[in-house]
Amino acid sequence: MPSLLSLCHEILHDILTNVEPADLGKLAQSCQTFNSYIKGNKLLWKDVYLKHYDNPQGELRRDSMIESSTSRSRGNKVEPDWEGELKTLVSVQKVLCCHDEEVKRNSIEPVVTTALSLLETSNPNTDDSLNVKFLSQQLLNPQNSDIFLFSSSLYDQCGSPSQYAAPIPESRQLSAKLHSHYGTALEAKGRTRNSPQQAHPFARSRVYDLRTYNDFNQWGPFTDDGTMTTDWEKVESILIVLGHNLDMLSRRCTGRGFGKVWSDPFGGAVPYSYTPIPRGCPALEKANGTTSGGDSSSAEDSWGVQFIGQPNPALEAQDPYGVTGTWRRVVCFLDYNDLYHFNFASHVLPHESRPPISTQEAIRLITMKLRVTKIVPPSEDDGQALPVVHFTGTSRSMHSSWDPNANSRLRGSVRLTPSGDIRWTTLSVFHGEARWRSESIQVGGLRSGRGVVGTWFDKDFDPNGPAGPTAFWKLSDSLGREADGVDENGLAELPALFA
Incomplete structure (x- = not known):
C-alpha cells in the first residue's frame, strides 16, 4: 500500500x-x-x-473602478499572496477562537483590519458570501462581539459591563467602523437594549450635540481636523439612532409595506452589493463584467470604465456610483424646543459629554428620485481615482403629500474622499432656494446596498441648528412610480411621530 x-x-x-x-x-x-x-x-x-473564503478576483466581483496609484495601468493586476493572506487569516481565527480576553483586546487593530479587508473582497451577494459567513459566525460569540464591535468611545457611557472603550483612538475608530458595517442586528435583538445602559440614548446625545457640527468636518460624519477623513464613531452613533427608530417604526407598520432594514449582519455592506444595470446601457454592463464581450474595439476613460462601441455613452453609463434611480430616505429630528433646551439650557465643559436623550424623535420616510446631470474630474481636495458626479432630483414624503420639509427638489454630488470613502452631498431646494443640506458616507463602499449615512442641517450652517441624522439606500434604477416599493394608497397612513 x-x-x-x-x-x-x-x-x-x-x-x-x-x-x-x-x-x-x-x-x-x-x-x-x-x-x-x-x-x-x-x-x-x-x-x-x-x-x-471568497475569491477576491472572482467573477462575481466587479472590476474595481478604484485603482491604487501604483497599479493604474489596465491589466496590471497583482495576484494575491495566497500563502501570506491565508496565514494572516489563520492568525486572526486563532485570536477569535481563543478564550483569553486580554489577547483579544490587544488584537483589535489586526483583527478588525483583516475583517474589513475581507468585506472589501466579499462576494457582492452577501447571502452567499463565505467571508460574511465566517465573520458573522465569529461574532456570534458574545466575547468577540463585545470586544470587536463595542469598543468605541460610546461604550464608555453605555453597554454591558463587558463592553467598554478601547484605550487607543485608532482601535476605537476601527471597532466603530466594523460595527457600522455589521449593522444594527444585535441592538435590534435586544443585546444592548436589555442592558441597564442602553446604547441609543447616548448615541442620540452625540448625534444632536451641536458642538460636534463645525466647519472643520463640514457638519458631516468626518473628523475635526479638516482632512475629510470619515469619523466612524459618528457614523456608528447615527446608525444606532436610525436603526432604533426604524426598528420601532417597522413594528408599527407591520403589513403596510415597510419592513426591517439593516437587520442582517453585514447585509449590503460590501462594494457592489447593490448592482443595478440600467437597461439599454451595454457599456455599463461590460464595465461591470455582466456580459460576454465580442470582438469590439474599446476605449477607456481615465476612471477605468470601458465603453464598447459607444463614442458618446450616456451619463448613467459613465457614472461609477450608480446615482440614477429611486432611493428611500429616512430623516429624524428632535422638536426644536427639545433640541435648543438640550444644547443651550445648561453649560457643559468643551470635552464633557452631554446627558443621554430619552426623548423620541420625529421620523420621516422619503422617496427620492435622482438623475445624473454632469460628470467632472475630481478637484485637488478629492480622491483622484473617481470623478465627481452631480445630480438633480425630487424628494417626496411617504407620510403626507403636503409635508413642506420633505417635498422638494434636490441637487447634489458624489465624490471620493482623499481617504477613499464615497461622500454624498445633497441640497433640498424649495421654490428655487436651497434650505437643507446633508453630508454622508456610503457604508460598504462603491455601489453598496447598505446605503448612505450621515447628517442633515441648515444649508447656512446655523450654529443654533436644527440638525440630525439621515440615511438613504437605493431601491431601483427606475424613476417610475412602481419603483417606490410601497403601495401609493397607503403612504399617508405611515406614522410621522412615535413615542
Whole structure:
C-alpha cells in the first residue's frame, strides 16, 4: 500500500486542499518532504484559500473602478499572496477562537483590519458570501462581539459591563467602523437594549450635540481636523439612532409595506452589493463584467470604465456610483424646543459629554428620485481615482403629500474622499432656494446596498441648528412610480411621530 508521500503530486494536491488552513502550516513543519511541497506552492495555497473564503478576483466581483496609484495601468493586476493572506487569516481565527480576553483586546487593530479587508473582497451577494459567513459566525460569540464591535468611545457611557472603550483612538475608530458595517442586528435583538445602559440614548446625545457640527468636518460624519477623513464613531452613533427608530417604526407598520432594514449582519455592506444595470446601457454592463464581450474595439476613460462601441455613452453609463434611480430616505429630528433646551439650557465643559436623550424623535420616510446631470474630474481636495458626479432630483414624503420639509427638489454630488470613502452631498431646494443640506458616507463602499449615512442641517450652517441624522439606500434604477416599493394608497397612513 503506497504511503501518502509516495502519491503523485496531483493526488497529493487534492488531498491537501481538504486540510484545514490552520493545519496546512503544521503539515509543512512535520517533515522535509511536506515542507518542500507545501511552502511556496501557490496553487495549493490558493485552492485552500478559496475553499474557505471568497475569491477576491472572482467573477462575481466587479472590476474595481478604484485603482491604487501604483497599479493604474489596465491589466496590471497583482495576484494575491495566497500563502501570506491565508496565514494572516489563520492568525486572526486563532485570536477569535481563543478564550483569553486580554489577547483579544490587544488584537483589535489586526483583527478588525483583516475583517474589513475581507468585506472589501466579499462576494457582492452577501447571502452567499463565505467571508460574511465566517465573520458573522465569529461574532456570534458574545466575547468577540463585545470586544470587536463595542469598543468605541460610546461604550464608555453605555453597554454591558463587558463592553467598554478601547484605550487607543485608532482601535476605537476601527471597532466603530466594523460595527457600522455589521449593522444594527444585535441592538435590534435586544443585546444592548436589555442592558441597564442602553446604547441609543447616548448615541442620540452625540448625534444632536451641536458642538460636534463645525466647519472643520463640514457638519458631516468626518473628523475635526479638516482632512475629510470619515469619523466612524459618528457614523456608528447615527446608525444606532436610525436603526432604533426604524426598528420601532417597522413594528408599527407591520403589513403596510415597510419592513426591517439593516437587520442582517453585514447585509449590503460590501462594494457592489447593490448592482443595478440600467437597461439599454451595454457599456455599463461590460464595465461591470455582466456580459460576454465580442470582438469590439474599446476605449477607456481615465476612471477605468470601458465603453464598447459607444463614442458618446450616456451619463448613467459613465457614472461609477450608480446615482440614477429611486432611493428611500429616512430623516429624524428632535422638536426644536427639545433640541435648543438640550444644547443651550445648561453649560457643559468643551470635552464633557452631554446627558443621554430619552426623548423620541420625529421620523420621516422619503422617496427620492435622482438623475445624473454632469460628470467632472475630481478637484485637488478629492480622491483622484473617481470623478465627481452631480445630480438633480425630487424628494417626496411617504407620510403626507403636503409635508413642506420633505417635498422638494434636490441637487447634489458624489465624490471620493482623499481617504477613499464615497461622500454624498445633497441640497433640498424649495421654490428655487436651497434650505437643507446633508453630508454622508456610503457604508460598504462603491455601489453598496447598505446605503448612505450621515447628517442633515441648515444649508447656512446655523450654529443654533436644527440638525440630525439621515440615511438613504437605493431601491431601483427606475424613476417610475412602481419603483417606490410601497403601495401609493397607503403612504399617508405611515406614522410621522412615535413615542
